[in-house]
Amino acid sequence: MSYAYLFKYIIIGDTGVGKSCLLLQFTDKRFQPVHDLTIGVEFGARMITIDTKPIKLQIWDTAGQESFRSITRSYYRGAAGALLVYDITRRETFNHLVSWLEDARQHANPNMTIMLVGNKCDLAHRRAVSTEEGEQFAKEHGLIFMEASAKTAQNVEEAFIKTASTIYKKIQDGVFDVSNESYGIKVGYGGIPGPSGGRDGSSSQVGGCCS
Numbered sequence: 663m664s665y666a667y668l669f670k671y672i673i674i675g676d677t678g679v680g681k682s683c684l685l686l687q688f689t690d691k692r693f694q695p696v697h698d699l700t701i702g703v704e705f706g707a708r709m710i711t712i713d714t715k716p717i718k719l720q721i722w723d724t725a726g727q728e729s730f731r732s733i734t735r736s737y738y739r740g741a742a743g744a745l746l747v748y749d750i751t752r753r754e755t756f757n758h759l760v761s762w763l764e765d766a767r768q769h770a771n772p773n774m775t776i777m778l779v780g781n782k783c784d785l786a787h788r789r790a791v792s793t794e795e796g797e798q799f800a801k802e803h804g805l806i807f808m809e810a811s812a813k814t815a816q817n818v819e820e821a822f823i824k825t826a827s828t829i830y831k832k833i834q835d836g837v838f839d840v841s842n843e844s845y846g847i848k849v850g851y852g853g854i855p856g857p858s859g860g861r862d863g864s865s866s867q868v869g870g871c872c873s
Contacts, residue, residue, distance in 0.1 A: 666715035669829050670846035671822070672737050673723045674762050675747035676755040680781040683812035684747065685723045688822050693813050710823055712830045718850070719826060738769035742838075742846030743777070743825045748796075750780045750809065751788040756795070763803060771845055773837055777806045777825040784811040 673681045682704060686694055689706040704723040709716055722737050738744075746762055748755040759778070766776060780796045793809060800807035806824060810817035829847070832838055838845045 664716065665709065665718040665850040667830070667833070667840075668718045668720055668848040668850060669742045669826055670740055670848075671719055671721040671743045671745065671825070672741040673721065673745045673747060674766065675745075676749070676752075676758050676762075679747045679749040679752075679755050680812045681745075681747050682723050684745065684779065684781060684810065684818055684821070685721055687812045687815050687818045689721070691815070693815075695813075708822075710826060712823070712827055715830075717826055717830070719822060721822075738766060738774075739771075740844055740846050741770055741774055742829050743775045744770065745777050745779050745821060745825065746805065747779045747781050748791065749782050750791045750796075751782055751785050753790040756780075756791045756799075759799060773832060773845065775806070775825055775828045775832070776804075777808065777821055778803075779821050780807075780809040781812060783809040783816060784814045 673685060675681055683693060685704070685706045686692060689708045706721045706723065707718060708721075709718050711717065722741070724737060744766055746759060746766070748759055750756075763776075766774065778796060778800045780791065780793070796809065797807050799805070806828065808817050808821050808824070810821050812818060829838075833840060833847065838847055840847050840849050
């Protein structure tokens, strides 16, 4: 399908917070409860529509283990958006957000849109991090915030699309030079006057779950 814009995303956070499950739920609308660890980086893609324009999201799901952090850092460059994920039932994954955010701020472009996602809200009875704490952290660090469940699909769609909407608004406001692909944005031809072409028929592919 042709697209007006392609946005590159990266999903970051500790191992086991459900990054791969969020991606799989968004791209394939299914939940895979098998806890295979992501080795290095997995990839997924999906078309969405914002303001009547077709937009392709190209999403890189990174491994959460410390041993892969150097690989993950290389994917910050050229990302327009990031989902920073923690597990609401595991306090340590919330405590580590500062470290992930420091990495993102250091290696990504300064205008990258970051969505903070408190995953596994279907396990509210085991909650270790309150919604208010997530909201406060996001407010302090200039992030968008949402709690979600990769298992029930609650707010998964919204997390990815709200991030894209924010990126799209930044384009409209002239924040990004869209001719510079290092910002993680590529201009296509879907809905934009121009020469024929710009088609990209790649399908969504994603590997193991719950990294």
